[in-house]
Amino acid sequence: MRLSTRNQLRATVQEVTEGSVMATVKLALGDGQTMTAAVTREAVADLGLAPGDAVTVLVKATEVMLGKE
Amino acid sequence: MRLSTRNQLRATVQEVTEGSVMATVKLALGDGQTMTAAVTREAVADLGLAPGDAVTVLVKATEVMLGKE
Amino acid sequence: MRLSTRNQLRATVQEVTEGSVMATVKLALGDGQTMTAAVTREAVADLGLAPGDAVTVLVKATEVMLGKE
Amino acid sequence: MRLSTRNQLRATVQEVTEGSVMATVKLALGDGQTMTAAVTREAVADLGLAPGDAVTVLVKATEVMLGKE
């Protein structure tokens, strides 16, 4: 399935922290920069997310903001 | 100002396409991966965004999704 | 690719309206209810979206609100 | 109050799972498709959400993504 989602970055799962209904997933990009995703705990279980997994980080273009010095 | 926003990536502006009220900004990350931001045209003017600009890409953790093969 | 995105609805494209950088896509669900997606014009071109297309509507769970009478 | 929110779907609450500050709500649409909303626990209490409730699912058009085979 091809997605309208403009941002699709290759990343590796570093750490998964599960809360009661939400979870946070730490991710490493190829250039060493890191990202954090807050998803439902159900999604983590559904995908079987664990450290070391190769994943695609997806972000809709309308959700991206920019900062400039 | 420190931000609650968990995702702050260094990037370079590649291209700015301005529409009537919105604009899209193409961005290059350090590892060659690209991103697209859809922001208001006013924001582009306000920051004076142009190709070559060093910017910070900001995405709230709750906006990040994951895909796994 | 399996997605963390909790909401994945089957729908049919009814109408595509392209603006300068954004586009709106009207969608019909199986029970006759309709939805609207605002995506980049580039995404519409990339997926070749046109009336009659069978698509999957994707919405992250954190983006869903509820109203009750 | 009329809303700018383009997506307003009729649904029935199937299950409410409350975490410490967030909650997930499982919803059934008329055609059998299901949705999940991640809202604050306070919102669940405020609306008194419980299985069987008729609700309106609200999603802003800019939050909708599309996938196509």
Add this chain to the structure above:
Amino acid sequence: MRLSTRNQLRATVQEVTEGSVMATVKLALGDGQTMTAAVTREAVADLGLAPGDAVTVLVKATEVMLGKE
């Protein structure tokens, strides 16, 4: 209809700028602070939004970020 949406602010429309498919709406809060909403052009037409209108600004709690000096 009561909404799960945690942020509901009273505001007055100051200016509406319509693009091809999107529109931006400038808003004034009671304490003089201003806000901007980017909604579909269809939503502006549907609500008949015009300067001087009393409106409610709606923002889901998961969309709010914080900055601290």
Add this chain to the structure above:
Amino acid sequence: MRLSTRNQLRATVQEVTEGSVMATVKLALGDGQTMTAAVTREAVADLGLAPGDAVTVLVKATEVMLGKE
């Protein structure tokens, strides 16, 4: 750093409620209206958010909806 984020409101933290991975922050605007932010617990710790803190509330324009009677 200047931000593309169109909505930047001055507010004061009233209450912080920490869950397992998420947290909600109650905020007071200058005109007495209140807001709620749902951010990661990590962000709360990172900014050291506590009642009485002067903060900037940040909301992307594409996340703002409007209601009209």
